Amino acid sequence: MRYWLFKSEPSTWSWQDQIDKGGQGEEWDGVRNYQARNFMRQMALGDRGFFYHSQKEKAVVGIVEVCAEAHRDSTAEDDRWDCVDIRAVRSFSQPVTLDQIKSDPRLEEMSLVKSSRLSVQPVSPEEWQLVCAMGQTEAG
8 A cells, every 4th residue: 555645725625525525535636747647647546645735724634545546637638637536534633734744853754845836745654654643543
Protein backbone atom coordinates (compact mmCIF):
# COMPACT_ATOMS: atom_id res chain seq x y z
CA MET A 1 0.00 0.00 0.00
CA ARG A 2 1.15 3.50 -0.82
CA TYR A 3 0.13 6.73 0.87
CA TRP A 4 -0.82 10.06 -0.68
CA LEU A 5 -2.12 13.52 0.10
CA PHE A 6 -5.01 15.13 -1.81
CA LYS A 7 -5.41 18.90 -1.49
CA SER A 8 -8.69 20.71 -2.01
CA GLU A 9 -10.06 24.16 -1.36
CA PRO A 10 -13.01 23.58 0.98
CA SER A 11 -15.10 26.12 -0.95
CA THR A 12 -14.67 23.95 -4.09
CA TRP A 13 -14.73 20.41 -2.60
CA SER A 14 -14.75 19.93 1.15
CA TRP A 15 -14.24 16.97 3.42
CA GLN A 16 -17.99 17.00 4.06
CA ASP A 17 -18.61 16.84 0.30
CA GLN A 18 -16.31 13.81 0.17
CA ILE A 19 -18.11 12.13 3.07
CA ASP A 20 -21.47 12.82 1.44
CA LYS A 21 -20.44 10.85 -1.69
CA GLY A 22 -20.47 7.69 0.40
CA GLY A 23 -19.01 4.36 -0.63
CA GLN A 24 -18.96 5.00 -4.37
CA GLY A 25 -16.55 7.92 -3.89
CA GLU A 26 -15.85 10.64 -6.40
CA GLU A 27 -13.41 11.43 -9.19
CA TRP A 28 -10.44 13.50 -8.06
CA ASP A 29 -10.81 15.54 -11.22
CA GLY A 30 -9.53 18.82 -12.55
CA VAL A 31 -5.84 18.18 -11.88
CA ARG A 32 -3.83 19.83 -14.65
CA ASN A 33 -0.29 19.27 -13.43
CA TYR A 34 1.78 16.51 -15.03
CA GLN A 35 3.58 15.51 -11.83
CA ALA A 36 0.30 15.21 -9.89
CA ARG A 37 -1.27 13.28 -12.79
CA ASN A 38 1.70 10.90 -12.84
CA PHE A 39 1.32 10.29 -9.11
CA MET A 40 -2.33 9.34 -9.71
CA ARG A 41 -1.23 6.92 -12.43
CA GLN A 42 0.90 5.14 -9.77
CA MET A 43 -2.02 4.66 -7.37
CA ALA A 44 -3.57 1.27 -6.73
CA LEU A 45 -6.93 0.22 -5.33
CA GLY A 46 -6.85 0.47 -1.55
CA ASP A 47 -4.05 3.04 -1.35
CA ARG A 48 -4.79 5.54 1.40
CA GLY A 49 -4.51 9.29 1.36
CA PHE A 50 -4.82 12.32 3.57
CA PHE A 51 -7.59 14.77 2.65
CA TYR A 52 -6.12 18.24 3.09
CA HIS A 53 -8.08 21.49 3.20
CA SER A 54 -5.99 24.20 1.56
CA GLN A 55 -6.49 27.99 1.57
CA LYS A 56 -7.49 29.31 5.00
CA GLU A 57 -7.69 26.10 7.03
CA LYS A 58 -4.47 24.43 5.81
CA ALA A 59 -5.02 21.14 7.64
CA VAL A 60 -5.32 17.41 7.14
CA VAL A 61 -8.91 16.60 8.09
CA GLY A 62 -9.45 12.98 7.11
CA ILE A 63 -8.38 9.79 5.40
CA VAL A 64 -9.52 8.63 1.96
CA GLU A 65 -9.04 5.44 -0.02
CA VAL A 66 -8.46 5.00 -3.75
CA CYS A 67 -11.55 3.18 -5.02
CA ALA A 68 -10.88 3.41 -8.79
CA GLU A 69 -7.47 3.43 -10.42
CA ALA A 70 -6.35 6.06 -12.92
CA HIS A 71 -8.76 6.69 -15.79
CA ARG A 72 -9.53 9.57 -18.10
CA ASP A 73 -10.66 12.68 -16.24
CA SER A 74 -14.27 13.29 -17.26
CA THR A 75 -13.73 17.06 -16.97
CA ALA A 76 -10.81 17.09 -19.44
CA GLU A 77 -11.21 18.09 -23.06
CA ASP A 78 -8.30 15.87 -24.13
CA ASP A 79 -6.97 12.49 -23.07
CA ARG A 80 -3.73 13.71 -21.45
CA TRP A 81 -5.45 14.08 -18.08
CA ASP A 82 -6.27 11.19 -15.79
CA CYS A 83 -7.72 10.98 -12.32
CA VAL A 84 -8.54 8.40 -9.66
CA ASP A 85 -11.69 8.01 -7.60
CA ILE A 86 -11.46 8.31 -3.83
CA ARG A 87 -13.87 7.68 -0.98
CA ALA A 88 -13.86 8.91 2.61
CA VAL A 89 -12.65 6.39 5.19
CA ARG A 90 -12.66 8.40 8.43
CA SER A 91 -12.31 11.87 9.86
CA PHE A 92 -9.50 12.98 12.10
CA SER A 93 -10.64 13.64 15.67
CA GLN A 94 -8.69 16.88 15.36
CA PRO A 95 -7.36 18.46 12.16
CA VAL A 96 -3.57 18.44 11.76
CA THR A 97 -2.51 21.89 10.66
CA LEU A 98 0.29 22.76 8.29
CA ASP A 99 1.93 24.67 11.14
CA GLN A 100 1.92 21.51 13.29
CA ILE A 101 3.46 19.52 10.44
CA LYS A 102 6.12 22.17 9.78
CA SER A 103 7.00 22.35 13.48
CA ASP A 104 7.86 18.63 13.67
CA PRO A 105 11.46 18.09 12.48
CA ARG A 106 10.63 14.49 11.58
CA LEU A 107 8.32 15.86 8.85
CA GLU A 108 10.70 18.41 7.35
CA GLU A 109 11.11 16.33 4.17
CA MET A 110 7.38 15.81 3.66
CA SER A 111 6.20 16.90 0.20
CA LEU A 112 3.57 19.12 1.83
CA VAL A 113 6.40 21.10 3.42
CA LYS A 114 8.74 21.05 0.41
CA SER A 115 6.27 21.23 -2.55
CA SER A 116 3.24 22.82 -0.97
CA ARG A 117 1.60 23.82 -4.28
CA LEU A 118 1.24 20.28 -5.68
CA SER A 119 -2.38 19.07 -5.37
CA VAL A 120 -1.54 15.35 -5.23
CA GLN A 121 1.57 14.25 -3.35
CA PRO A 122 3.22 11.08 -2.07
CA VAL A 123 3.46 10.49 1.68
CA SER A 124 6.03 8.11 3.17
CA PRO A 125 4.91 5.38 5.61
CA GLU A 126 6.74 7.17 8.43
CA GLU A 127 5.04 10.49 7.61
CA TRP A 128 1.71 8.66 7.45
CA GLN A 129 2.15 7.23 10.95
CA LEU A 130 3.25 10.56 12.44
CA VAL A 131 0.40 12.62 10.95
CA CYS A 132 -2.17 9.97 11.90
CA ALA A 133 -0.89 10.09 15.49
CA MET A 134 -1.16 13.90 15.47
CA GLY A 135 -4.77 13.62 14.25
CA GLN A 136 -5.55 10.99 16.85
CA THR A 137 -6.71 8.43 14.34
CA GLU A 138 -5.51 4.91 13.57
CA ALA A 139 -3.07 4.74 10.67
CA GLY A 140 -4.56 1.59 9.14
